Amino acid sequence: MPELRVGERQWTVAAGSNLLDALNAAGLSVPYSCRAGSCHACLVRCLHGQPQDARPEALSEQQRQSGWRLSCQCRVESDLQVELFDPLRDGIAASVLGHDWLSANVLRLRLHAERPLRYRAGQHLVLWNASGVARPYSLASLPDEERFLEFHLDCRQAGAFCDAARQLQQGDVLRLGELRGGALHYDxxxxxxxxxxxxxxxxxxxxxxxxxxxxxxxxxxxxxxxxxxxxxxxxxxxxxxxxxxxxxxxxxxxxxxxxxxxxxxxxxxxxxxxxxxxxxxxxxxxxxxxxxxxxxxxxxxxxxxxxxxxxx
The missing domain is CATH 3.40.50.80 (Nucleotide-binding domain of ferredoxin-NADP reductase (FNR) module)
Incomplete structure (x- = not known):
């Protein structure tokens, strides 16, 4: 059976195991949302070995050459060493500029990133909170015109990210993961x-x-x-x-x-x-x-x- 390694931890998994499931079963808490290769919350970097990748086109060639893979789309067929996405090392810091309720259930977050982001209307980002909980959210802001990144959070249901987001205050810092473009855009x-x-x-x-x-x-x-x-x-x-x-x-x-x-x-x-x-x-x-x-x-x-x- 292939061996999977993360840092100093090493264990065997069944051949063909889903990489995301194998990592989470070992208690490594890799975030995910869609499991379809769209949200990019489950990024990991392959250091040694290559998994079988069902959706190589979901990442850019530059990302793939750097070793990044979407763990939800990968299967472990041979020995593999990976590094988890670290929001402190790999993410971008963003401070809370605004925190207000647009309705009883919709929370508007406005963030200021430590460095400018070039994006198109309709793209989305993965947001990481201080506890390491990550969720993908679409940008509602207008690029090149508004000096903040705006997100609308549906807080109807309790959850680790939304419960923490309710308590955010101006100046609190989140981390931004990868900027991702979905199907939505204006041409x-x-x-x-x-x-x-x-x-x-x-x-x-x-x-x-x-x-x-x-x-x-x-x-x-x-x-x-x-x-x-x-x-x-x-x-x-x-x-x-x-x-x-x-x-x-x-x-x-x-x-x-x-x-x-x-x-x-x-x-x-x-x-x-x-x-x-x-x-x-x-x-x-x-x-x-x-x-x-x-x-x-x-x-x-x-x-x-x-x-x-x-x-x-």
Missing amino acids: ADWQERPLWLLAAGTGLAPLWGILREALRQQHLGPIRVLHLAHDRQEHYLASELNVLAERHAQLQVELLTAQELPQALAALRLQSRQTVALVCGSPVSVEQFSRRLFLAGLPRNQLFADIFNEHA
């Missing part, structure tokens, strides 16, 4: 095409940044924003969205609850097959939105979706 080539942004819960966070990026780039086509929330009080950016709709004639905003969703989805009609749709939220909501858009005639290559897995 200047879409400027004259209809743009639909459909979000559930805090899936609105990356679309809030993308919406403002589109408007900053003077998007000419109609823009439709649909936000699904548990109840009216959880439309946590309702006033900000309505202000933008008043200023931009091409922007239409719809705020829906779960009870209103079936009728609203049934009424969706594409005005143009050139429409581009960006969808973000829980697996169930993304599936609901996507299915209806396809039935309405949206070409599959014109839908971009990110799934928010439940994590706290």
Whole structure:
């Protein structure tokens, strides 16, 4: 059986063992969220040996040459020595600038990174707290314009990260892991095409940044924003969205609850097959939105979706 080594620890694992599971079974507490190679919370660096990697394309060539691998996508087939991601060594320090509640359940964090980050609207980062708990969150801030990094945390459920985040104060320091780009982005080539942004819960966070990026780039086509929330009080950016709709004639905003969703989805009609749709939220909501858009005639290559897995 292959041997797995981390620091001074060394033990045998069954051939074909998932690397993330093997590390966590040994008590090393490697964080993870999606287990699909998207969130990048489970990064480890291979020092000796190579695991079987199911998703080599998920990392850049530079990262792979430096030995980084996503442990959730790797299987141990031979002896392997790895080094865990250390937020103090490998991460970027970021201090809390703002900490306020946008609704009863949505916490807004604004952070100032110790060095500037170049990012696009729609990307996400892994946040590490002082206890070493890590979670991926999408950026809601507008790059190159806002001097802070903004995140919207869904705190409906208790959890190690959210419970600690509730207690954060201005000046407290978090660490930032790898900046990661998902499916969501704004392309200047879409400027004259209809743009639909459909979000559930805090899936609105990356679309809030993308919406403002589109408007900053003077998007000419109609823009439709649909936000699904548990109840009216959880439309946590309702006033900000309505202000933008008043200023931009091409922007239409719809705020829906779960009870209103079936009728609203049934009424969706594409005005143009050139429409581009960006969808973000829980697996169930993304599936609901996507299915209806396809039935309405949206070409599959014109839908971009990110799934928010439940994590706290």
